[in-house]
Amino acid sequence: MSNINLAIIYYSSTGTNYQMAKWAEAAAKESGAEVKLVKAEELAPQAAIESNPAWKKHYEETRDVPVAALDDLEWADAYIFSIPTRFGNLPAQMKQFLDTTGGLWFQGKLANKVVSGMSSASNSHGGQEQTILALYTTMMHWGAIIAAPGYTDQSAFASGGNPYGTSVTVDQEGNMVEDVQEAVKHQARRTIEVAGWVKAGMK
Numbered sequence: 001m002s003n004i005n006l007a008i009i010y011y012s013s014t015g016t017n018y019q020m021a022k023w024a025e026a027a028a029k030e031s032g033a034e035v036k037l038v039k040a041e042e043l044a045p046q047a048a049i050e051s052n053p054a055w056k057k058h059y060e061e062t063r064d065v066p067v068a069a070l071d072d073l074e075w076a077d078a079y080i081f082s083i084p085t086r087f088g089n090l091p092a093q094m095k096q097f098l099d100t101t102g103g104l105w106f107q108g109k110l111a112n113k114v115v116s117g118m119s120s121a122s123n124s125h126g127g128q129e130q131t132i133l134a135l136y137t138t139m140m141h142w143g144a145i146i147a148a149p150g151y152t153d154q155s156a157f158a159s160g161g162n163p164y165g166t167s168v169t170v171d172q173e174g175n176m177v178e179d180v181q182e183a184v185k186h187q188a189r190r191t192i193e194v195a196g197w198v199k200a201g202m203k
Ligand SMILES: Cc1cc2nc3c(=O)[nH]c(=O)nc-3n(C[C@H](O)[C@H](O)[C@H](O)COP(=O)(O)O)c2cc1C
Pocket: 011, 012, 013, 014, 015, 016, 017, 018, 083, 084, 085, 086, 087, 088, 119, 120, 121, 122, 123, 124, 125, 126, 127, 170
C-alpha cells in the first residue's frame, strides 16, 4: 500500500491528454495511491470550441471532470501533468492555472512535491520535449522534485523514447501513433515510488 496522494492535472482539447491522464490514474490506483484526476479549466471562447467537432465532443464528454484547484496542490504529495503542445509551449489553460499558484509558492507549500510531465503533439518532432521542459521550469521555481522517467523501464523505448516524460504523436484523425500506455503507467508508478521515498525522508 502506498501512502501517497497524487493529483493528475491535465488539459486536453481533443482527448489525447485526457486518455493519458486516465492511464496514469489507473496505474496510480493499482499502486495504492489516493488519486485525484482534475482538468485545467477551459478558457477558450465557446465559438472556438464549437468550430472543431472533436474539441466540442471532448469538452462535452468531460464536463463532469473537476477543475483543478489550489487545494488539490496542497493536498497532493505528487503531481502528474499532461498537456498538449502549443507551439512548443504550455497551453494557456494550464499556464493560467500555474499562474494562480503564487500564494502557495510564497508559503513554501509547493517545495518538495514530486512532479512528472507528459505531452503530445501532431508531429513526431512537434515540440513534445520542449513542452515538458517548459512545464519543468515552473516546477523548478517551486522547488519541486522532478521524477522524469528517463530510461528506467523498457516501455520508454517502445513509446518513442522521450526521457523527460511520456509523449505521443497524434495523427489527423486524433489517433495516437505510438503505443504509450505502458510508458504512462510506468511513469505514474515511478512518480509514486519517488514520492514515497521523499515523504519517508521528510519524516
Ligand atoms: C494553437 C495550437 C498550436 C499547436 N502547436 C503545435 C506544434 O507546434 N507542433 C505540433 O506538432 N502540434 C501542435 N499542435 C497540435 C496539438 O499539440 C495536438 O492537437 C494535441 O497534442 C492533441 O492533444 P489533445 O487531444 O489532448 O488536445 C497545436 C495545436 C494548437 C491548437
